[in-house]
Amino acid sequence: MGPMKRTLFAMLALAAVSVAAQTLPERKDVVSWKLLAQVELVKVKDRFQPQFSAGVTALDAKEVKVQGFMMPLEMGDKQSHFILAATPQDCAFCMPGGPESLVEVKTRQPVAYGMAPVVLSGKLAVLKDDPTGVFYRLTDAVPVK
Numbered sequence: 001m002g003p004m005k006r007t008l009f010a011m012l013a014l015a016a017v018s019v020a021a022q023t024l025p026e027r028k029d030v031v032s033w034k035l036l037a038q039v040e041l042v043k044v045k046d047r048f049q050p051q052f053s054a055g056v057t058a059l060d061a062k063e064v065k066v067q068g069f070m071m072p073l074e075m076g077d078k079q080s081h082f083i084l085a086a087t088p089q090d091c092a093f094c095m096p097g098g099p100e101s102l103v104e105v106k107t108r109q110p111v112a113y114g115m116a117p118v119v120l121s122g123k124l125a126v127l128k129d130d131p132t133g134v135f136y137r138l139t140d141a142v143p144v145k
Helices: 003-023
Strands: 039-044 047-052 062-072 078-085 102-112 118-126 136-144
Touching: 062 102, 062 136, 102 118
Parallel strands: 102 136
Antiparallel strands: 039 047, 062 078, 062 118, 078 102, 118 136
């Protein structure tokens, strides 16, 4: 990745973190989006892969709490597979930031969809080579206060 693309990626990550900081209350008991943004795309042979900071890598396969806004992937009032985003969705067709500002979530039980931020607890997978381009996946997730 050239310096221009790397700079653009970093600017998008910082913008998403900045917006998240403005819209989400600060909580010491959740993984921060600022930490999750500590990733850089590096070229490996003929493609790009995420290179995570040591702090992010240490979260792999750990039980964590993440706070964010639901982006439904299914129809209905309750969701068991959705995206948790660092920023609220103002436009149904717009994506805020890049994959560092999103977590794919699979819950134990369906969760009621809403526009307010939610906190979820589950097992975090830090994905180094996911074919869908997702960096983070939270499984066996449950809502917490």
